[in-house]
Amino acid sequence: MRVEDLEPIKALHEEWFPVRYSAAFYDAAVRERMVGTREPLHTIVAEDARTLEIVGLVTAQLTDAATCGDELFEPARDFRAEECSRVMYVLTLGSATRYRRRGIAKELLRRCVLRAEAEAGCGAVYLHVITYNDAAIEFYERNDFSRLREIADYYRIDGASHACYVYALFLSRARAGDVRLDDDDGRGDVASYLASALARAALLVPAAWRTCIRPRRGGGAGRA
Numbered sequence: 001m002r003v004e005d006l007e008p009i010k011a012l013h014e015e016w017f018p019v020r021y022s023a024a025f026y027d028a029a030v031r032e033r034m035v036g037t038r039e040p041l042h043t044i045v046a047e048d049a050r051t052l053e054i055v056g057l058v059t060a061q062l063t064d065a066a067t068c069g070d071e072l073f074e075p076a077r078d079f080r081a082e083e084c085s086r087v088m089y090v091l092t093l094g095s096a097t098r099y100r101r102r103g104i105a106k107e108l109l110r111r112c113v114l115r116a117e118a119e120a121g122c123g124a125v126y127l128h129v130i131t132y133n134d135a136a137i138e139f140y141e142r143n144d145f146s147r148l149r150e151i152a153d154y155y156r157i158d159g160a161s162h163a164c165y166v167y168a169l170f171l172s173r174a175r176a177g178d179v180r181l182d183d184d185d186g187r188g189d190v191a192s193y194l195a196s197a198l199a200r201a202a203l204l205v206p207a208a209w210r211t212c213i214r215p216r217r218g219g220g221a222g223r224a
Contacts, residue, residue, distance in 0.1 A: 017094075034061055044108050044115075056104040060089060065123060087124045088125045145167040
């Protein structure tokens with residue numbers, strides 16, 4: 001993201017979520033940093049190829065599994081603990097109303113998962129969703145996320161408390177017995193596999209989508 005994206009990003013978040021984020025959240029987000037900690041924030045932005053209007057985005061943070069607070073791996077009895085040292089937490093994800101049902105959110109999520117796959121020791125992608133958001137719940141379940149638990153009173157909106165569900169997608173490298181990416185399978189390391197996977201995926205989506213993913217300008221972590 002860029003600093004000049006602040007107002008459109010804020011407008012989209014206010015369209016998508018009943019939670020109101022602080023000005024500090026947006027100020028940090030457009031600089032690809034977490035508010036408060038200034039840790040790196042991973043972002044992928046989708047634009048309309050004709051108007052350059054931002055029509056979707058995902059924000060996510062790579063964090064230590066031990067400090068994520070949700071005991072993510074407790075239900076997963078067949079996991080390699082050494083491969084689950086980090087997790088990718090999806091803070092926000094969405095697409096503009098008039099651009100929905102075009103696969104934008106699905107592609108943003110897919111690229112976020114690929115980014116997690118490229119991070120050594122990352123065992124899962126996870127998120128929270130308010131319990132009454134049936135559309136979001138259906139979306140994540142359709143994209144292979146599993147519901148782990150319900151947390152009471154997680155959100156406070158307009159003076160009322162609301163529960164959330166924790167959803168996670170456990171990556172194959174963390175599962176005991178699953179095939180892992182290595183040089184012996186002909187696909188090279190994870191980073192090489194990520195690059196080739198994105199190249200293959202580009203053949204499957206419209207040209208307008210391919211041109212709407214901004215290349216990162218400057219240093220730091222790039223976009224998928």
